[in-house]
Amino acid sequence: MEAQLRPGAREAIFAQLIDAGRSEQVARRLTDAIILGVLTPGERLPSEQELARRFGVALITVREGLVLLRDAGLVETRRGREGGSFVIQTDAPHSALLQARLRGLAQVELSDLAVYFSTIIEGCAERAALRASPVDSERLRAWLADSAGGGTAGARATAGGFYLELAVLSQSPRLVREHIRLQAEFGPLLLLALGDAGIRSRVARVNGEIAEAIAGADGPAARALVAGQVQDLAVWLLTAKARIERGGQLYDPA
Structure with a gap:
């Protein structure tokens, strides 16, 4: 059985960034949430518009952050009605980065x-x-x-x-x-x-x-x-x- 964090903990992950406006901060917040297991394999991230609202940054900043995540092999973006950005990996690939x-x-x-x-x-x-x-x-x-x-x-x-x-x-x-x-x-x-x-x-x-x-x-x-x-x-x-x-x-x- 996979344990789920309480709603308050998950909400905290998506709290507004203190120093908004940097795509690297968006990427790091989400990367570390994946490494820590708060965001799990196969999970769809909130939409780009929703991430921008939660983090308190511009839409282009979120898009640049997601590009960094895709380049690192942490998420994939699918098109279409059921599309979005999905977590694809959680552990071993991050060892070199860390x-x-x-x-x-x-x-x-x-x-x-x-x-x-x-x-x-x-x-x-x-x-x-x-x-x-x-x-x-x-x-x-x-x-x-x-x-x-x-x-x-x-x-x-x-x-x-x-x-x-x-x-x-x-x-x-x-x-x-x-x-x-x-x-x-x-x-x-x-x-x-x-x-x-x-x-x-x-x-x-x-x-x-x-x-x-x-x-x-x-x-x-x-x-x-x-x-x-x-x-x-x-x-x-x-x-x-x-x-x-x-x-x-x-x-x-x-």
Whole structure:
């Protein structure tokens, strides 16, 4: 059974861009939504007119962004009454893109992004523990259960979607917007760590513990668990960057 994000999380993906007018931002927002599994294979994107309205950009900007996605092999555009732009791939083809992005960032920049990301999602988790209703908490547990499995691609989709769910449960529009912006910039890189089986196992376990902390209205515990998890992911990413810069592989064969 494929887990579906709650409507609030999907709406957040299509929130207006803060700095409108750049086709690269449209392409990155949609690319990272595909990598994170928010947009799934075979899914038809909203129409060009609807994307322009949601992102708050000109129609030509959306069209240029979709050209970038087609060139990257992420979507295909079909003509006719049942046509539109459809997601066609989700995981392996993006590894080279993400590794190139990883090489282009300095260690100090990666560390700073991790601190910023952790600070935002810690705040989301703590506020979610204070604001989530029992129904919200049960849905979060059920969503995690439905999302279990699926290997690396499934784990990335689950982790990225889980962070987005925490932002939505915070019930703070500003936190949601900032999280969306930051997750688009850094989330796919951070989640490269989920190609490591040990990291995947720890993330799955800690996500369950975070959900229980939220259900128990324990904000400090939810915050601490998120901080530890992001630190774990960031340490792996920094180690992997050092490894590939020495000519090694992204994933340690040992």
